[in-house]
Amino acid sequence: MASNSSFPGTNPFAAGAASPFAKISEEEEYEVASPTDPRFRHSHTTSGGTASRSPFSGGAGNDDNEDGSDNNNSKGSTGSLFGSSFQDREGVGFTADITSTSSAQGLPNNYAMGRRTSVSAESLNPTSSGSDSWSPPFHPKSDDQVSRLKKAVSGNFLFSHLDDEHLKTVLDALVEKPIPAKDIKVITQGDAGDYFYIVEEGAFGVFIHPSGAAQSGLDGLGNQVGSIGPGGSFGELALMYNAPRAATILSLDAKSTLWALDRITFRRILMDSAFQRRRMYEAFLEEVPLLASLKPYERSKIADALDTIKYAAGSIIINEGDPGDAFYLLESGEAEATKAGMSVKSYSRGDYFGELALLDDKPRAASVIAKTDVKVARLGRDGFKRLLGPVEQIMRRTEYDVDPSKTSP
Ligand SMILES: Nc1ncnc2c1ncn2[C@@H]1O[C@@H]2COP(=O)(O)O[C@H]2[C@H]1O
Known part of the structure; x- marks a missing residue:
């Protein structure tokens, strides 16, 4: 249910206060303590450096695992630390509408329709999974899908701390989401959160409009603040904090593949485990002088790891x-x-x-x-x-x- 309630779990990475719906409340919601420091509301600009001879790889951005080839310096070793390119783009509307109960799906015929702007009441208590009638979705997968999916999540810190049982639950619940074109808007800043995404293939741009919501028109997406590549993930903030999407996510490649995890499984399984870590370390990382120049979101990604x-x-x-x-x-x-x-x-x-x-x-x-x-x-x-x-x-x-x-x- 969308309303301007006083739900405390405001997304700390929301870019502006003037969102069409600043907060989303849910009945029986699990409340997330979240920083409300006004600094968190600044729109982020990249801090990817330009040093040469950098040991830092990660060709595609600011997320968990940008390139999936973690064990060497081969990528980006002569270029930018984060290797991202930053430019504004105009996207086409897209809402990931994942309703299939099975494997790979093509582009849904309702792209750009049915964008979810409210979240229905859900009984969500991530700490009590198993104590009610909820059972996680199960989407059967081919052997090929399983092996691609395992590879995609293997370097993602959000998954590395899951025990085997939770990992299996999440893998079963994920749905493949092919993105067959460039400039497809997977997430729109200001919308309500429905899915969390893992990138298997392709790069996705992160755009933040200072108003707190994507606007129409040429500069409607705002500034590109980063990009996310294979092994990376996005879309967690709105689900964690019951807040509007903090950024717009746009496909940058002609063909990419995402895996989508529904909101409830995300909150029941991932948030209950991996994101505890994020919340636990965020306060400490804020005190570390070395990291003082980082954006809050960059510190969050460190906390995950x-x-x-x-x-x-x-x-x-x-x-x-x-x-x-x-x-x-x-x-x-x-x-x-x-x-x-x-x-x-x-x-x-x-x-x-x-x-x-x-x-x-x-x-x-x-x-x-x-x-x-x-x-x-x-x-x-x-x-x-x-x-x-x-x-x-x-x-x-x-x-x-x-x-x-x-x-x-
Ligand atoms: N600098 C950033 N600020 C906010 N969100 C970001 C940033 N970089 C990547 N993102 C991702 O963009 C997503 C947009 O949807 P969410 O707000 O659910 O979650 C957000 C994050 O996963």
């Missing part, structure tokens, strides 16, 4: 000379970097380490040892390369002089 690891006092977190496979943010406790026995740096909450080996593909230049019990948020190499491009130069400016006044015990 983090894992917390605890180390007891005295444990070695990083061993000098080892190959590097992760980057760390210190969540709590104290740690210290030592080089050939000499203390070179101390770390406390909000500090980061482990970046050098990943930036320059070199062995660990120092050891990092927990001085107290510590909790670190670990970002794997792939996430580091995909998500930290915009702060590469800040990391490179960090100086590592040996402090002769301090020696390790």
